Amino acid sequence: MNNNRRPTLYDVATQAGVSPSLVSLFLKDPERISEKRRNAVRDAITELGYRPSRAATTLASSSTKSIGLVIDDYRNPWFVDLLRGMESVLSNLGYQVMLADSRPGENRIKEATDGLLAMHVDALVIAAEPSDAMLAKTWVPTVVAGWRKGVPLGADLITNDDDGGGSMAANHLLGLGHVRIGHVSGSDGASAHRRAGYRRAVEAAGVEPFISESSGTSEEDGYETASRLLERHPDTTAIFAANDSMALGAFAAIKARGLAVPADVSVIGYDNSPLAKSRFLDLTSIDNRSDIVGADSARRLLARIADPTLEPERTLIEPKLALRGTTAPPR
Structure with missing residues (x-):
């Protein structure tokens, strides 16, 4: 040869x-x-x-043995566990995951989805805010992973119980004795549910909620929102961040004011991402079980591929508290 x-x-x-x-x-x-x-x-x-040759296999079959995954920001580390969960189910069955990063913006999300559909993926996982055009109908089995502002008609929803997780974060800080608990949040669907859970818990405890919101949920968004929160409420003793990336930004905002974590301000994040698990950060975080969300999404899609008549379902995964070194009783 x-x-x-x-x-x-x-x-x-x-x-x-x-x-x-x-x-x-x-x-x-x-x-x-x-x-x-x-x-x-x-x-x-x-x-x-x-x-x-995958192309040759595709020509000989109606299936491409591929699942499309649309995410909205590579910088958010929670996608790592989501993808790992999907692959734990799919890889042994010969499926591959094709990833498309849409970044925020309706046109970008539609373009990313259309690009995957043009490659004839067998099914879709949408881990981003669906565009208006996508809400009308899905033409392949589709799972929306995580809370979003809308779910396409005919799609399954598999998500962490973000309302419960937001309450869990607030109750952890309340249990430590904090009564000046701020929340830095984003504008996406998951953030809205986490924010609602936080508000419900602190109000039930007779504590005033104070929230600083951003359009995004990146580290920079966390820094800006935490800076505004600390400027308006300098007596804050604890911050709950909508995700671990925002928590990292909150760390920087606290440090910029000459304060320390957790001696002066406790910080709790959300997602229990690889960032939170790092020994350097050692971040207390709400585990949204994204690996289980990913694995369950893959199983559901395989079931829908095998039987297209299955009705869509909504599944809530219970969160857990991952306790580490960034939360402590107030001084």
């Missing part, structure tokens, strides 16, 4: 001393082939470094 070109199925057949149709059968269902021939084909594939 010419070493300057990619090995083909025919090269594998020649190397193994079998027919091309038998190699094709091996790739689809190896158990239907005798052990001797199966070993010969496997050895040839290994020796030649052969990789099956």
Whole structure:
């Protein structure tokens, strides 16, 4: 074989001393082939470094064995666990996840989704705010992961109980003795639910809620919103951030005022992302179980692919408190 070109199925057949149709059968269902021939084909594939053509497989089947995932910001680390959860279910079944980053903006989200659909993905996971055009109808099985402002008609919703998680964060700080608890929040659907849970918990405890909102939920948004909050309420002793990235920005705002975490201001984030788990940050955070959201999203899509008549469902995943070193009783 010419070493300057990619090995083909025919090269594998020649190397193994079998027919091309038998190699094709091996790739689809190896158990239907005798052990001797199966070993010969496997050895040839290994020796030649052969990789099956996904395009050829797609042409021979109505399925591309791919799931599209639309996210709204690569910088938000909670997508890492979401993707890992999806792949824990899909990879062993031969599916791949195709990722598209839409960034905020209705046109960008639609473009990202249209791009995945143009590649004939079998199903979609939307981990971003759907555009108005997407709300009308989905043409492939679709799961919305996480609370959004809208869910497309016919799509499943699988999400963390963000209302409960917001209350959990506030109750943790209240239990430590804090009564001056601020909240830095975003404008997306998940932030709205976390904000509602926080407000409900502090008001039930007879504590005044004070909230600083931003259009985004990045580290920079966290810094700006926390700075405004601390300027308006300098006696704040605890901050609940809508996600871990915003919590990191809150850290910087607290430090800029010559204060320390948690000695002067306790900080709790949300998502329990890899950022929160880092030994350097050691951030107390609400675990939104995004790996479970991802795994359940994958299972639901596989069920919808197998039976397109299934009715859409809404599933809430219970959050957990991940207690670390950034929260303490007030001084």
